[in-house]
Amino acid sequence: MLQTVPAQHQVNQTIATVFNEIADLLEVEDANPFRVRAYRNAARVIDGMAEGVDVMLARGADLAELPGIGTDLAAKMREIVETGTCSMLVRVRGEVPQSMVQLLQLPGLGPKRARMLQHELGITTLDDLAKAATTHQIRALHGFGTQSEQRLLQAVSARLERHRRYGLVVAKPCAEALTRYLQASGTVEQLVVAGSYRRGLDTIGDLDLLVTARNAALVIEYFVQYREVASRISAGTTRASVVLKNGMQIDLRVVKPAAFGAALVYFTGSKPHNIALRKIAQAQGLKINEYGVFRDSERIAGQTEASVYRAVGLPWICPELREDQGELEAARKGMLPTLVEERDAKGDLHVHTTASDGTASLEAMAEQARRRGLQYLAITDHSPRIAVTHGLTAERLAAQADAIDRFNAEHEGWPVLLKGVEVDILEDGSLDLPDAVLGRLDLVIGAVHSHFILPMEKQTTRILRAIDHPHFSILAHPLGRLIGERNACNVDLKRVLKAIAERGCYVEANAQPARLDLSDYGCRLAKATGVLVSIASDAHSPADLANLAFGVTQARRGWLEQADVLNTRPLNALLALLKGTM
Known part of the structure; x- marks a missing residue:
C-alpha cells in the first residue's frame, strides 16, 4: 500500500x-568544492529530518543551529519556505546555459560527467548529446562505455520527444486546418488558437484551442474525430486533448461566453505577463483568473479581453507583446506602440529566381508580387561563392540587370523590379563581387553563408568590414541561425547595429520560417539603435512571398511600428534611402 x-x-x-x-x-x-559540498550536506541533513522546516519556523526555532547549516543557508531555507525557491538558484540558473541545465536533468548524468562531455566532445545541448551517442563517440570516454551511452541515448530521445517544438511552417497549417474543420462543423460559436502560437513565438510545443459553443459535448466529440488525430489523451465534458499524426499535441477547452475573454488572456499567456497582470488587479482589490475579473464574488469583467484589461485600468495589449517586457507599464502610461501590420509593407527586398537557387522565373515572381498588391520587388539572387546556389558571376549579374530594366520598361503598372544581389560576406569581410557591377545595382544585400563558428571578435569584425563597403545596403539574416538546426553566430549584435546606424544602412528581419532572423529581441534592439528594419521574405518561389506574414509577426514581437520598417516606404522614398547607402 x-x-x-x-x-x-x-x-x-x-x-x-x-x-x-x-x-x-x-x-x-x-x-x-567546499561551497558545493556545503549545499549537498545541507540537502542531506534537511531531507533526513523528522520535523518539517516550516513547522520549525512556526515555533520560532533557529535554523542556523542545525548541523552544517549556519546563518546563510538558514536564510535561504526560510526564503524557500516562503516563496518555493530562492534568489541564489535563480541567479546560478542564469549563469549556466539553459541547455546545460537540461543535460543535468537526464538520469545518470551528473555535473562531473556533464562537464566531461562538454570539455571532451563540445556537448552543450540535448541535440549535441543525441548526435554524439548515435555516432558512438561517448562510449570511448573514460567512465562511460557502451551501456552508459545507450542509456543516455534513450533518456535524451525521450526528453527530446517530450519537449519537441514545432516551427511555424508546421504549426500554422495545423492550426489553420483544424480551425477550418471545427468552424465547418457548425458546433462552435467563437474559436481562437491561444498559447505561444497566438503570441507569435518562432516555435511552439502544442496548440491550445479555446471555443464557445451551445453544446460542449458535441464539440468535444467532433474534435476527437478529426482525421489527423493519432491518439486521444483525454475527452471530458469541457476539455479534450489529442495527439496528431505528426506528434503535435492539441488541447481544446470549451468555455462559457461570459468568461471567454478572461480564458483567452489566461491561456494566451505568457505566464510572466499574467502574473504581473494579477498583481495589478490585487493592488486594486480585484482577482483575475481564467473565469473573469472578480470583486469579492462578483464577476465584473471577462466576456472579452478588452474588458479584462479595462477592469484594471489598462487598454487592450496585443498578444505579441505579452511577455512582461515593459508592455504593462507602457499600457499604463498610454505609450503602447502602434504595431506594424502586413498591409503596411509596400514591397519585398529579398527575392530569388531561377538565376540562382529559386524555382521560378523573374516574370513569375513579379506576377505573384502584382497579385499580392506590392509596389516593388527586389531581385536579389546569390553571388557565386557558394556553388550549390548557382550564384551569379559579375557578367551574369550585369545581364540580369539589363533584363530587369527591359522588364520594367515593358510592364508599366506592374510592381517595379529593383536590381539587387545577395552577396556573400567573405571570411575577411570583403564582398564576393567587384565594385563595378555592385555600383550599378539599386541595393546590395550582404550575408554570411560560411565560417559560422568564428570567435565573436573575428565574426563581428568580419561583418563590420562588410558594412563599411561603399555599396553595402542591407545586412541579411544577421545572426545566421536556422531554427532547430544551427545556432546563431557568435556576433556582438549591439556593436553591429551601432555601426549600421553610423554607416546609414539597414538590417534585415528575414521572414523565412526556418530563420526568423532578426529575433524579436534583435528587432527591438534595432529600433532602440535607430536602425530601420527590412522585413523580407527571402522567397525562393512565388508562394514564399507569403513569408512576409511571419516576418511581420516577428517585428510586432519586437515592438516595431510602421515607421521602423524600411519597406513600408513608397518606392520614391525607398529609392532615396537606398541611394544614401551607396
Missing part, C-alpha cells in the same frame, strides 16, 4: 531539491 508523504516532509524535500540543484550548477561552473 502506498503511503502519503507528510506535508512537512514535502517542504523539506523541496528545500533539499533546491540545494542539490544549486550544488549541481555550481559544480558545472567549477566553483569552490
Whole structure:
C-alpha cells in the first residue's frame, strides 16, 4: 500500500531539491568544492529530518543551529519556505546555459560527467548529446562505455520527444486546418488558437484551442474525430486533448461566453505577463483568473479581453507583446506602440529566381508580387561563392540587370523590379563581387553563408568590414541561425547595429520560417539603435512571398511600428534611402 508523504516532509524535500540543484550548477561552473559540498550536506541533513522546516519556523526555532547549516543557508531555507525557491538558484540558473541545465536533468548524468562531455566532445545541448551517442563517440570516454551511452541515448530521445517544438511552417497549417474543420462543423460559436502560437513565438510545443459553443459535448466529440488525430489523451465534458499524426499535441477547452475573454488572456499567456497582470488587479482589490475579473464574488469583467484589461485600468495589449517586457507599464502610461501590420509593407527586398537557387522565373515572381498588391520587388539572387546556389558571376549579374530594366520598361503598372544581389560576406569581410557591377545595382544585400563558428571578435569584425563597403545596403539574416538546426553566430549584435546606424544602412528581419532572423529581441534592439528594419521574405518561389506574414509577426514581437520598417516606404522614398547607402 502506498503511503502519503507528510506535508512537512514535502517542504523539506523541496528545500533539499533546491540545494542539490544549486550544488549541481555550481559544480558545472567549477566553483569552490567546499561551497558545493556545503549545499549537498545541507540537502542531506534537511531531507533526513523528522520535523518539517516550516513547522520549525512556526515555533520560532533557529535554523542556523542545525548541523552544517549556519546563518546563510538558514536564510535561504526560510526564503524557500516562503516563496518555493530562492534568489541564489535563480541567479546560478542564469549563469549556466539553459541547455546545460537540461543535460543535468537526464538520469545518470551528473555535473562531473556533464562537464566531461562538454570539455571532451563540445556537448552543450540535448541535440549535441543525441548526435554524439548515435555516432558512438561517448562510449570511448573514460567512465562511460557502451551501456552508459545507450542509456543516455534513450533518456535524451525521450526528453527530446517530450519537449519537441514545432516551427511555424508546421504549426500554422495545423492550426489553420483544424480551425477550418471545427468552424465547418457548425458546433462552435467563437474559436481562437491561444498559447505561444497566438503570441507569435518562432516555435511552439502544442496548440491550445479555446471555443464557445451551445453544446460542449458535441464539440468535444467532433474534435476527437478529426482525421489527423493519432491518439486521444483525454475527452471530458469541457476539455479534450489529442495527439496528431505528426506528434503535435492539441488541447481544446470549451468555455462559457461570459468568461471567454478572461480564458483567452489566461491561456494566451505568457505566464510572466499574467502574473504581473494579477498583481495589478490585487493592488486594486480585484482577482483575475481564467473565469473573469472578480470583486469579492462578483464577476465584473471577462466576456472579452478588452474588458479584462479595462477592469484594471489598462487598454487592450496585443498578444505579441505579452511577455512582461515593459508592455504593462507602457499600457499604463498610454505609450503602447502602434504595431506594424502586413498591409503596411509596400514591397519585398529579398527575392530569388531561377538565376540562382529559386524555382521560378523573374516574370513569375513579379506576377505573384502584382497579385499580392506590392509596389516593388527586389531581385536579389546569390553571388557565386557558394556553388550549390548557382550564384551569379559579375557578367551574369550585369545581364540580369539589363533584363530587369527591359522588364520594367515593358510592364508599366506592374510592381517595379529593383536590381539587387545577395552577396556573400567573405571570411575577411570583403564582398564576393567587384565594385563595378555592385555600383550599378539599386541595393546590395550582404550575408554570411560560411565560417559560422568564428570567435565573436573575428565574426563581428568580419561583418563590420562588410558594412563599411561603399555599396553595402542591407545586412541579411544577421545572426545566421536556422531554427532547430544551427545556432546563431557568435556576433556582438549591439556593436553591429551601432555601426549600421553610423554607416546609414539597414538590417534585415528575414521572414523565412526556418530563420526568423532578426529575433524579436534583435528587432527591438534595432529600433532602440535607430536602425530601420527590412522585413523580407527571402522567397525562393512565388508562394514564399507569403513569408512576409511571419516576418511581420516577428517585428510586432519586437515592438516595431510602421515607421521602423524600411519597406513600408513608397518606392520614391525607398529609392532615396537606398541611394544614401551607396
